[in-house]
Amino acid sequence: MFSSIAPSYDTLNRLLSFGVDRRWRRQAARAALRGGAERVLDVATGTGDLAMTLAELAPQAEVVGVDFAEPMLDRARAKARAHGAHIHFEVGDGTRLRFPDDSFDAVTIGYGLRNFDDIDAGLREFLRVLRPGGRLVVLEFPPPPGGLFGALYRFYFTRVLPAVGGLVSGRGSAYRYLPASVMAFPSPQALADLMRAVGFVDVGYHLQTMGVSAIHRGEKAA
Ligand SMILES: C[S@@+](CC[C@H](N)C(=O)[O-])C[C@H]1O[C@@H](n2cnc3c(N)ncnc32)[C@H](O)[C@@H]1O
Incomplete structure (x- = not known):
């Protein structure tokens, strides 16, 4: 599915988020780099926007991007080349990383x-490859909030977004999958509990843009 939407992925991200997605990734990159980082792994890197933001904010750091959809990585590599960013992108499954323990x-x-x-x-695999004291940052869409804003957002997300996404990408199913997967995803509190359950410490999260997106963080015990 992600391979098939690779050509229009970036355009639709900008369009469907009204351009706010760049700010969400920037905040996530800052959270990951807080305290300094020499080796950073961006899992499910896709077309590389978060990896490129990390490389821009920490030019001395070694940034590695992994994704299992080669066409997404082709775009990531082209963008990194165009921006002169030195990022190593490679194919891999985020649940079975090839990296040794304690390497990022x-x-x-x-x-x-x-x-x-x-x-x-x-989550267990991310914990394994992190060095003791290292930090995980998860940027994700939580299920829509309640209230009036939540109702408006839900309408946009389940009606408008799939229609526009389907039209521009030619892959209606991918943009119907997006809201369905978000509705099925754990709440921020539940995800924080999952992170603690697999062994992360200092777990926390904060909501972005009235709960449309969220940054989760956790550390591997030093
Ligand atoms: C919605 S895109 C996000 C891409 C990018 N991180 C961003 O911020 O735009 C989700 C990406 O996750 C990748 N993906 C999903 N499951 C994966 C897995 N188990 N291992 C590696 N990549 C995965 C897909 O190929 C896709 O590129």
Whole structure:
């Protein structure tokens, strides 16, 4: 599915989020880099926007991007080349990473965890490759909030977005999958509990743009 929407993925991100997605990723990258990081892994990197933001904010850091959809990575590589960013992109499954234990100062994943068949397996794998004291940052769309804003957002998300996304990408199913996967994703509190359950410490989260997006963070015990 992600391979098939790769050509229009970036355009639709900007369009459907009214351009706010860049700010959400920037805030996530800052959260991951807080305290300094020399080696950073961006899992489910897609077309590389979060990896490129990390590289821009920490030019001395080694940034690695992993995704299992090669056409998304082709775009990531082209964008990194065009921006002179030195990022290593490679194919890989986020639940079975090839990296040794304790090998990254920070691990990030932007709008990727929701798509994992096994969220626990992903979180355990992120914990394994983090060095003690290293930080995980998960950027994800929580299920829509309640209230009037939530009702408006729900309408936009379940009606307008799939229609526009389907029209522009030619892949209606991918943009029907997006709201369905968000509705099925754990609430921010439940995701924080999952992170603690697999062993992360200092777990917390904050909501972005009235709860449309959320940044989760957790650390591997030092
Ligand atoms: C919505 S995109 C997010 C891309 C990028 N992180 C961003 O912020 O735009 C989700 C990405 O997750 C990738 N993905 C989903 N499950 C994966 C897994 N188990 N291992 C690696 N990549 C995965 C997909 O191929 C897709 O590129």
